[in-house]
Amino acid sequence: MSLGEAPFRLVAISAGTSDPSTTRMLADRAAQAVVARLRESGRNTSAQVIELAPSATEIAQSLVSGYPAEAVQNAIEQLTVADALIVSTPVYKAGISGLFKSFADLLDNDLLIAKPVLLAATAGSARHAMVVDDQLRPLFAFLRALPAPTSLFAAPEDWGSPDLGKRIDRAAAELAALIVSGIGRDIADGGWGGYQHAFGGNATRAERTTADVDFDTDLMRLARGGN
Amino acid sequence: MHFGIFGVGDIAPDPATGIPRSEAQRIQDTIRVAKAADEFGLDVFAFGEHHNPPFVASAPPVLLAYVAAETKNILLSTSITLITTNDPVKIAEDYAFLQHVAKGRMDLMLGRGNTVPVYPWFGQDIRQGVPLALEHYNLLHKLWREDVVDWEGRFRTPLQGFTATPRPLDGIPPFVWHGAIRTPEIAEQAAYYGNGYFANHILAPNFHFKPLVDFYRQRFEHYGHGRAQDAIVGLGGQAFIAKKSQDAYDRFRPYFESYPMFQGTSLEQMVRNTPLSVGSPQEVIDKTLTFQEGFGDYQRQMWAIDIGSLPVDVALEQVELLATEVVPVLRKEMDARRAPGVPDAPTHASLVQAAYGDGETRQARPRPNSGDNTSGPLPYLDSDPERPANMPRVV
Numbered sequence: 001m002s003l004g005e006a007p008f009r010l011v012a013i014s015a016g017t018s019d020p021s022t023t024r025m026l027a028d029r030a031a032q033a034v035v036a037r038l039r040e041s042g043r044n045t046s047a048q049v050i051e052l053a054p055s056a057t058e059i060a061q062s063l064v065s066g067y068p069a070e071a072v073q074n075a076i077e078q079l080t081v082a083d084a085l086i087v088s089t090p091v092y093k094a095g096i097s098g099l100f101k102s103f104a105d106l107l108d109n110d111l112l113i114a115k116p117v118l119l120a121a122t123a124g125s126a127r128h129a130m131v132v133d134d135q136l137r138p139l140f141a142f143l144r145a146l147p148a149p150t151s152l153f154a155a156p157e158d159w160g161s162p163d164l165g166k167r168i169d170r171a172a173a174e175l176a177a178l179i180v181s182g183i184g185r186d187i188a189d190g191g192w193g194g195y196q197h198a199f200g201g202n203a204t205r206a207e208r209t210t211a212d213v214d215f216d217t218d219l220m221r222l223a224r225g226g227n
Numbered sequence: 228m229h230f231g232i233f234g235v236g237d238i239a240p241d242p243a244t245g246i247p248r249s250e251a252q253r254i255q256d257t258i259r260v261a262k263a264a265d266e267f268g269l270d271v272f273a274f275g276e277h278h279n280p281p282f283v284a285s286a287p288p289v290l291l292a293y294v295a296a297e298t299k300n301i302l303l304s305t306s307i308t309l310i311t312t313n314d315p316v317k318i319a320e321d322y323a324f325l326q327h328v329a330k331g332r333m334d335l336m337l338g339r340g341n342t343v344p345v346y347p348w349f350g351q352d353i354r355q356g357v358p359l360a361l362e363h364y365n366l367l368h369k370l371w372r373e374d375v376v377d378w379e380g381r382f383r384t385p386l387q388g389f390t391a392t393p394r395p396l397d398g399i400p401p402f403v404w405h406g407a408i409r410t411p412e413i414a415e416q417a418a419y420y421g422n423g424y425f426a427n428h429i430l431a432p433n434f435h436f437k438p439l440v441d442f443y444r445q446r447f448e449h450y451g452h453g454r455a456q457d458a459i460v461g462l463g464g465q466a467f468i469a470k471k472s473q474d475a476y477d478r479f480r481p482y483f484e485s486y487p488m489f490q491g492t493s494l495e496q497m498v499r500n501t502p503l504s505v506g507s508p509q510e511v512i513d514k515t516l517t518f519q520e521g522f523g524d525y526q527r528q529m530w531a532i533d534i535g536s537l538p539v540d541v542a543l544e545q546v547e548l549l550a551t552e553v554v555p556v557l558r559k560e561m562d563a564r565r566a567p568g569v570p571d572a573p574t575h576a577s578l579v580q581a582a583y584g585d586g587e588t589r590q591a592r593p594r595p596n597s598g599d600n601t602s603g604p605l606p607y608l609d610s611d612p613e614r615p616a617n618m619p620r621v622v
Contacts, residue, residue: 065430066430199438200439209445210442220412225365225419
């Protein structure tokens with residue numbers, strides 16, 4: 001490995017709404033730590049943050065129209081080509097942000113298969129600490145993503161504590177290891193046919209042409225008049 | 228190239244009065260719109276099929292048979308006929324009958340339908356929607372091509388020695404389009420049989436369905452029906468036209484905004500991002516020409532213009548504007564841009580010509596009743612002895 005290889009692409013999603021936003025800050029710090037880790041292992045990384053708040057209206061419109069609006073489609077395309085994600089959401093009313101969940105509801109079921117993901121949440125009280133593992137982790141389990149073992153959570157007191165920095169480093173090391181190992185790609189490549197897909201989807205391996213489609217299935221035989 | 232209008236008999240409150248039309252009024256209005264489409268020279272009127280309020284579109288062949296009697300030239304079609312929840316035997320009978328009544332001036336479009344509760348009303352299950360559609364069409368295809376059918380499948384009772392009557396007009400089955408927007412198996416079936424493929428292109432981003440249209444084209448060629456560019460493609464669209472662009476927006480906006488299907492979006496966004504055309508005749512022409520550019524040469528363009536809240540006078544005016552100001556220009560422009568050799572959509576006349584040349588067409592004449600309400604293993608005077616009915620004796 002060397003810095004000459006194609007850089008990894010890291011995409012962070014923040015559902016924070018204020019400016020500055022602690023949700024965004026947590027995503028930024030995690031992204032910086034992951035980039036630093038990957039650089040140590042000899043790889044350049046491009047990191048990019050997608051803020052959901054400016055696209056709030058388009059996210060809501062996409063939910064009711066059934067098709068992703070332009071800003072949403074652009075975000076989906078960034079996620080599609082990313083080697084790994086950092087997702088960061090505020091906790092509201094004891095749950096993840098509705099904006100974040102609305103965005104997640106617009107993703108193809110197979111978009112993030114075996115994609116390494118670092119889960120992060122912020123809240124106004126440490127009493128919400130389990131929301132990230134109780135709610136984000138099942139969501140990404142449904143999407144068959146590959147969340148890092150350590151999730152990040154920051155309440156107000158954490159921003160003055162060196163322990164937050166340590167947890168960020170630990171989570172970043174886990175995500176970096178997942179990225180470098182290539183395990184996500186191996187899982188997706190090796191088992192792609194075993195997951196459910198829709199024709200013309202956004203996933204990198206989605207079927208888009210006759211060359212991608214398996215014609216040797218019961219339904220395809222039925223389409224050709226067979227039983 | 229066919230240009231036409233399609234509708235589903237939807238009823239929505241008039242935004243000015245808040246009062247929806249009665250079902251009786253909506254049915255009569257639909258008939259007036261269909262007749263106007265014929266008088267102003269559109270090529271196709273298509274209708275149906277839904278089975279719940281606020282729609283009156285449950286019996287397309289009934290409406291179309293009446294419209295056939297009241298019109299001269301327009302081709303009648305469906306948008307769509309439910310291949311999942313209708314018994315294919317009844318589809319074979321109803322539409323062959325319509326074909327005779329309309330003297331061949333019809334075809335039909337098959338689709339799955341999209342809501343969960345409809346299926347159990349007809350004894351079916353939406354989770355089986357795709358295999359139901361595929362199997363039902365396989366049977367329908369046979370029923371129109373073989374006088375005597377023995378058949379067994381997963382979804383309906385087996386058939387032994389069954390003959391669907393009447394036999395198709397001149398022995399030529401109605402032309403079929405398969406409507407699909409996300410299912411490659413349906414596009415594959417359309418391609419396998421050399422049937423038409425219709426992408427109802429409204430309410431989704433521009434060119435969203437191009438990959439599936441391309442898929443159909445390539446498989447059409449794969450099965451030897453012609454070049455990919457010759458495959459029989461139809462597209463949906465939606466339009467509201469006024470002489471001046473701003474008038475079109477001003478007049479359409481209240482209908483758009485009160486329409487549940489468009490909730491949460493603005494008219495300008497829908498026009499920019501989807502195949503909805505609102506504006507002057509020239510703007511509608513320009514937008515429709517982008518369909519030909521994006522999807523390749525195609526054979527049928529249908530527009531939804533008669534939506535549920537639109538008073539019939541406005542719908543009639545839209546038919547006139549579409550037929551007199553938009554379609555003649557599009558016909559000329561699209562013809563000029565069409566690649567050499569790309570065929571028109573089949574009609575009964577063209578299919579008869581292809582099958583028989585100038586020879587005699589088939590006229591099915593039944594043999595006499597053999598005493599048990601059947602006409603024996605060879606039901607027609609010219610039935611193929613290679614395909615006799617298999618009719619087990621019931622003792």
